[in-house]
Amino acid sequence: MRVIIAGAGQVGTRVAAALDTNHDIVMIDVNTDRIDRLRYDLDVLTVPGDSSAIETLREAGIEDADILIASTDSDEINIITCGTAKALTDVTTVARVKDLKYIDTWDQAENVFDVDFMVGSNLLTVAAAAGGIGLPAAQNFDVFAGGTVQMAEFEIKPDSPILGQTISEADAYDALTFAVIFRNGATIFPTGKTRIQPGDDVVVTGRPDSVHSFGTELAPRKTGPQNVLIIGGSDTGYHTARLLEERGLSPHLIETDADRARELSERLSATTVRNKDPTDRDFLENERMADVDVVVAALAHDSEENLLAALRAKREGADQSVAIVDHGEYVDLFEDAGVDIAVNPRRATAREIIEFVRDQDTQNVALLEDNQAEVIEIRIDTDSVLAGRPISEAVDDLPEDVVIGALTRNGSYRMPRGDTVIEPGDHAVILADSDIVEDTIERL
């Protein structure tokens, strides 16, 4: 495929490096020095210029391109680039945005911005940063459809309350689907009668609150991290707090700027927003850190401060520390230094885009149990076998071992039941055996 990447920053370069052996890559950037260097580092064609200009896109051969990835530093330029490209040809467009409001718009409105796939670096950061917080037993965790759908994998312990129950008995939640069970290396697509055995790995998809209550029920005695301290009221910090609220937690959030703190407190409900300077030496000492289970350092654009805050919090007694790293190369360094989880927005974004390109029509892909099964998020269009039919009817046209794990319509969660009619434009989260995933994607 011919892939045009606009913006040769960390994300663009990482994506190009992952794809240049199998695809024809053209990279656009305004910075000629940056792009000159790439010409030798990667097997790509380089075009200097502004990607939102029609002339630059033409020079990059937009007419022959299959995918356009807009990953410059500016959300607006990325969206305009996609729009400009679509005006010229029906290329598949991917835009990387930081601001979640664009993701919300794109999720909820039909065919907006001419963006076929939008990757929110902040959304991904939040998902990775919040990770398993509040889901103590979860082994694997991912978000789909802009965070409306969560997927988690749980190991069933011998003392688990749902042990020995059938799926229909265990499923006491209004928005949860038991998608896949991995048992002794085999992949089982459960029916209502499937019995849960010890040692099973159960993958559930559903609305965040349902996934969360399921997780708490599975491990009632293991008290999950209740006290979360978020340092920094950046966009990432805010959305992390919001996500944790959805999981029923009440985090504390520290923000230096009084106005920003005020604004955050208005937008968050269960979070305690505090106006303090987190880099102040006394602060962490006075705070009873021993009671804090997780510290999330999410100060905007300041990797070093995040590192120091996370390390100091740990030293004062916090159990776990998460830090946002601005530079992808520093992730390992941070983790070596003692931060438990270092999250790099750009790495996560690049990974997401790479997966998208590799699996062109699917939007979000996750692998389970060493590639035994794949989770794909797909936007249903009119010629899909799922469109306009009840699920019970449509599954006959799909291979066996395919589960529709979740549905979202206009940004809100829908429980996929046998009689649910899927409409074009819906996002479906589908789990399938790895061997048949290609076939499935084709029919969808």
Add this chain to the structure above:
Amino acid sequence: MQVSVNWRQSVALVGTVLKYLAVTMALPLSVAIIYGSDRLVFLVSIAMTAALGLALERLEDNSDLGLEEALLFVTLAWVGVSVGGTIPYLLAGMGTQSTVGLALGSPSALFNSFVNALFESTSGFTTMGATVLSEISFERHSHALLMYRQLTQWLGGMGIIVLMVAILPELAVNGAQLISAEAPGPELQKLTPKIAETARILWLVYTGFTVLLICLLYGLHLLGWAPNMNLYNAIAHGFTTLPTGGFSPQAESTAAFSPAVQWLVIPFIIVAGTNFALFYFVLHGQYLDVFRNREFQGYIGAIGGVTLLLWGLLFTGAAPPLELGGVTRGIAENSLRQALFQTVTLLNSTGYATSDFAQWSEWAQVLLLGVMFIGGSAGSTGGGIKIIRWLVLLKAARRQLSTTVYPDVVEPVKLGGRIVDEDVVRGVFSFTFLYLFIFGVSTVVIALDASRVGLSLTTIEALSASIATIGNIGPGFGLLGPFGSYLSFPATSKLLMIVLMWLGRLEVIPMLVLFTRLFWEW
């Protein structure tokens, strides 16, 4: 000094190149079978070259080159094929009158014969085109050996490294670096995202033009307009026109053929000195891009201007009546053809000749000497300084004048509406300086070395020997004239010239970096 360059990797890859060189020798082998001479020579040459290649390949398995290893590989590959390419000359000439054949008589004879063979081989691969054969004839050398000589130029023309990148997938990773070290011109021009595909396109265009020329030449022969241009000659000249080579199996070079052949060859010589990327654009229907290309305009303009001047000189009798390719005063077609042919062939470093211009008037000779400094286009097979560098130099010099008048003037160097990066401008200045510096020093060394052995050399002969070797042109003036030979130079001068040919082919800098401390140390 601790060597930090993994030279084994580079040398092992040179082994791979030699392995493929052995494969290409199948062509002269088949010629040998057809004409029934030198069969054993080429069988043994193939075996020896392949064995050498396979042995070197065993040095290292990992072909994932770093920048230093890539640069080292490019130079070593050219040295390697030049040395490996001597084998057929040495073997075929063993025990004969040949000046390039292995002479076992005495150590000095052995050394001289090896230097001669290396000169001939290097002159082939670097597409210089001068010879040290005492006599070019089928009585002295077999059809197979002379065809091999033509083939070396064809292989070297578009570039051995470009060919390797096109066929070896493991070189794609560093392909851009490798090709930019070999390809003529100040900047790498990629046509497609994949460097290996760009390399394949360049070789395809190159092969396409070669095949077209061979067909047309043989077509002329079949039509009866080119009596001497039999199939053998058609293939032989097809092999050396597109690489701006200049070798010919005929002692009289292109002068041995009819005016129709000479007229036909002229456009192909012009094509050989044109940026091959332009033909890719033509294939994609972007005809206008070709004519809007500043370098192409400059190239055609230079050819046109010099031809007109020379035409005037020849028309008024700058050339004496010659036995070979005589120019008759006052005949328009004849003087135009001779002026145009000599201009294109020397301007872009081909080195064919249709007239013994070494006997032309001093005015005409000085004009041709000047033409030798121009060179072909970037991305062509031509040698020399190159049109694009001259354009950049002239524009940068003009900017210097502007800043003298208004010190605060901001004026980027532009070519055809595109801004030339300041790094490139600086690179062009350094290249041109080094090129001219090496040319100057070599002229002096060649002149002194000649007087050491009692060979009398005029100034224009010494100047032309130096520029013709570093510019990969071939013929010079005086005894180095188009139908002359470099044989009479002492071995020391020949060795210097061999290095100059490599320097000229790789455009000086990629080879010179190997002689810096920084390259080898950490």
